[in-house]
Amino acid sequence: MAITNSTQAPVLAGIHTFHAGSFSLPELEKISCSVRGESWLHPLHLMGKQIRFAELMLVEVGLFEGDAYESLISVATVLAVNLGSIVHGIETSLLLQDVDGSDPYYSDISNLTILEVL
Numbered sequence: 001m002a003i004t005n006s007t008q009a010p011v012l013a014g015i016h017t018f019h020a021g022s023f024s025l026p027e028l029e030k031i032s033c034s035v036r037g038e039s040w041l042h043p044l045h046l047m048g049k050q051i052r053f054a055e056l057m058l059v060e061v062g063l064f065e066g067d068a069y070e071s072l073i074s075v076a077t078v079l080a081v082n083l084g085s086i087v088h089g090i091e092t093s094l095l096l097q098d099v100d101g102s103d104p105y106y107s108d109i110s111n112l113t114i115l116e117v118l
Contacts, residue, residue, distance in 0.1 A: 041114055043092055046078040050099070052116040055107060073115065075099050082106060 052075045059070045076096040084090035094112070097104040 041117075043081045043083075043094060043109060046094065046114075046117070047081055048078065050075065050077045050118040051114055052118060054113045054115060056111045056113075075118070079104055 052073065054071045054073050057070050057072055058067050061068045076098045078094050079097055080095035082093045082095065084092040091108045091110055093106045093108045095104050095106055
């Protein structure tokens with residue numbers, strides 16, 4: 001009968017641990033921003049944070065005049081990030097809730113300019 005002596009941990013043998021910097025976040029659309037020192041932000045970095053942003057919205061000008069774009073500045077908390085697939089025509093969007101506690105709503109990141117992370 002053979003006896004083996006081993007210093008190897010039996011359960012974790014051959015398993016390599018991940019380092020936090022060894023993987024990267026998914027490549028997404030870049031969010032336009034005006035935050036000092038930042039040229040763009042990754043949407044996942046905004047989850048749970050309060051932001052001040054400008055949102056481009058399509059508004060009706062008049063019956064015969066058509067539509068126009070209007071930029072509204074708001075403050076909201078980012079509740080969730082909906083990761084889209086640009087290849088399949090689905091945009092990434094943020095689930096936002098205004099500071100007044102109104103119902104949350106999704107907004108496509110292509111319509112947002114982040115002015116400040118509060």
